[in-house]
Amino acid sequence: MPKLKTKSGAKKRFQVKKSGAVKFRRAGVRHLATFGKTKKQKVELRGTGHLKDEDAKKIKECFPYAR
Template sequence: MPKMKTKSGAKKRFKITGTGKVKYQQSGKRHGMIKRSTKQIREHRGTAVLFKTDGDNIKKYWMPNG
């Protein structure tokens, strides 16, 4: 049976922390900032952590070697 490979799109979008949680970059910050409120821009700053079940799916199917 061949090796399971990591999806190249997933390794660009997600990072796995030392405790096994999956971090991702917040969406909605590329363009169109004039439409968004300052509160929305501020809250989408930095990274966030996926819910546990979503993170488990990422680790199982997309990043088995992560």
């Protein structure tokens, strides 16, 4: 049986942690100062987040060797 391939788009955007949580980077962070974002929007876009279980299940299908 051949090795299974990871979806290359998913490996660039998500990371499956040991706990099984899927870490992601928020969209819309590239140009924080432009397009009149409010302070609240900029604060909420900081850092990374974890997907909800329903969404994480779908993403984990792209990682055949994730635990």
